[in-house]
Amino acid sequence: MGCIGSTPKNFRRTPSFDPVALAAETPFTVNEVEALHELFGKLSSSMNDDGLIGKDEFHLALFRDQNKRNLFADRIFDLFDTNRSGHIDFSEFVRSLGVFHPKAPQADKILYAFRLYDLRRTGFIEREELKEMVMALLNESDLYISDDMIEAIVDKTFTEADSKGDGRIDHEEWKEYVDKNPSLLKNMTLPHLLDITLSFPSFVMNSQVEETHPTE
């Protein structure tokens, strides 16, 4: 286990983590995981110092506004929070960000986006969910399009994507659709993740990699 007692103050409240294990399971290097830990420390202590990112802290990080409510941010939060605890802990943070890494496998990004849009978690993207998401976007952007127009746009996309014609989009149909429309995945890659050690340097003395014997 890591030795929290011997590391500088900003690590005090965060539970110990295993950067080597996290690096092995994601596209990040050990140094990058440590840099992410610095970032996580900042985000998780912005409103309360419990070592976890709560919903308000998440909104604060994304929008600089902890009260902003957004359907898509909520979906992202839910996908990060894999154990449905209502908070994002560090390993959930790293694992989800790993999918957004430029070197993460396309298949992972495709699946993540599919689950993002599957609002009710049925395993399918239903037409109503598609419409709900468009309405949410229009609302968020103060854009007005008539309901007829919205129906027409949703219909068109839905018929293109629902190749089996069963009234819902399954993961396979989604994969085919993304293949033809690769721009749909552009939100699933964050180039920032390549520079993470520059933006959030963690000093050598913090590095847990060099510890071979935990001090008790």
Added chain:
Amino acid sequence: MSIETLMGLSWFQKSLRPDPLELFSGESETFTEDHIKYKTQMNVFDIISMSSGLNLSGIFEEKIVRKERRFTSTETAEEIEKRVAEVGERLGYRSKKMKDKENWNRDVVGLVKGRVMVLAKVLEVAVELLLVEMTVVGGGDGFSDVEWEELTVGFQDLVVSWHC
């Protein structure tokens, strides 16, 4: 707009009559009518992707430097393209018409100054509602608010609203 009007639009009619060549070409609609050569129609997922809730870069950025800004407009694509080029040239950019190779070679306006290039892509959200996506290429992380302001103040009258 009424359903009848919608049904009369060429792109909508095209979508109702599957073209065997299109089904296998893997491409979205590429319009041949000259008056809309700058526009590429967005599908629902493209529209949804515009949400700020799906843009996680805010987590990483301290100062607001943005590579991309988007605005909606009810002007024609040609008018937008003309104005962006005019404003760019006044600010010392060279304007170029370019082809977006990753997106069906659609036309894109490029403003070039030294190593920096700003691209303006016009997309169709719905009939008469265009989305203009401006991206900074080669300018480091992007433009500061002041730099964006300097560029966009010249065509602010074309803008319905800004989205990021």
